[in-house]
Amino acid sequence: MASTGIQARMINEERQQRWRRFGIYAALTIVTIILVFPILWMISVSLKPTTETFSLPPRLLPEEFHWGGYAKVLSDPKFRTFLINSYIVGLAVTFLSLVIGTLAAFGFSRYRFFGDRVAKLFVITTQMVPTITLLIPYFGVIVFLGLYDTLWGLILTYLTFALPYSIVMMNGYLDTIPKDFDEAATIDGCSPLGVLVRVLLPVAVPGIISTAVYTFLLAWNEFLFALALTRSMEMRTVPVGISMMVGEFGLKWDEMMAFSVIGSLPVLVLFMLVQRFVVGGLSAGGVKG
Incomplete structure (x- = not known):
């Protein structure tokens, strides 16, 4: 029973x-x-002609594949310029934020100095300020520096957004690495910079990759500051280029969506290639050692 x-x-x-x-x-x-x-x-x-976009009932698969939008976008020099600008800005912001952010995170993680807690708190609080409230001050600073309508102006602006995150992310990840590694490397004759480059960075690869992906996405997808801080067609980026395809009397949906697909491909491919590292970096970086 x-x-x-x-x-x-x-x-x-x-x-x-x-x-x-x-x-x-x-x-x-x-x-x-x-x-x-x-x-x-x-x-x-x-992949549809504009006339078929609003057909009822809507169909996910087009009756006939229409490649005119892709042909127009790929053959137009200005769209290639938008892509090149986005690549330049995205890669530059990623590289600079990783270098500066890793050095700052190494200092926060491995050294204690007067005001270190205040400095950490300041870095974190900068992430809490709505970016739209900074548009006018940034515009004034960029104009004063003579960087208006330049890629360097965008790089400098995006760097101020990405750098706090890079510092916080890398600091959290470096804190999970035991300091015994540093002591062993120091005994073997490594300088502090040698400890960082030869010992910590190889172990921190997942954190570096996840930080790099975030900063690249931030620079690639940002629209508001790219619109406000550039004027000429030669300095526009992909998000601004997509918005400029909205005409006064009409909208070519096939070209707009084709350019959106082309602009999204680098992000999708990048995330698919490093997804495992991103998940590992984010989970490890959220644990304090």
Whole structure:
């Protein structure tokens, strides 16, 4: 009798686990569809003529694949200029924020000095200020420095946004690395910079990659400051270029979505290649040693 009751409870628990597992998978499937559908629709619209975009009922797959939007975008020099500018700004911001942020994080993580807690708090609080409130001050500073309508103006502006995150992220990751590594390397004759370069950075690769991905995405996707701090077509970036495709009397949806797809590809490919490192870096960086 007792064995029958135990067996019934086991069957009931197994049934509950199956339903719980089914609910989790169903929720994940719904969320995935919600997140992926805009991307699929963007690709679909880029392959349709404008007249078919608003057909009823709407169709995800076009009746006939239309490559005119991609041909127009790829053959237009100004769109290539937008892509090149975004690459230059994104890579420059990523490199500078990694170099400066890693050095600052190394100082915060391995040394104690007067006002270090205040400095850390200041770095963190800069992330809490809404960026739109800084538009006019940044505009004045960039104009005063003579960097208006230049890529250097965008790089400097984006660097001030990305650098605090880089410092916080790398500081959290370096804190998880035992200081015994530093002591062993110092005994072997390494300088502080040698400890950072030869010992800590190879171990901190996941944190470096996750920080690099974030800073590159920030610079690649930013729109407001790129619009306000540039004027000429030669200095525009991809987000601003997409917005400029909205005409006064019409909108060529196939060209706009084609350029959006082309502009999104670097981000998607980058994230797919380093996804494992990004997840590892973010989880490790959130744990204090």
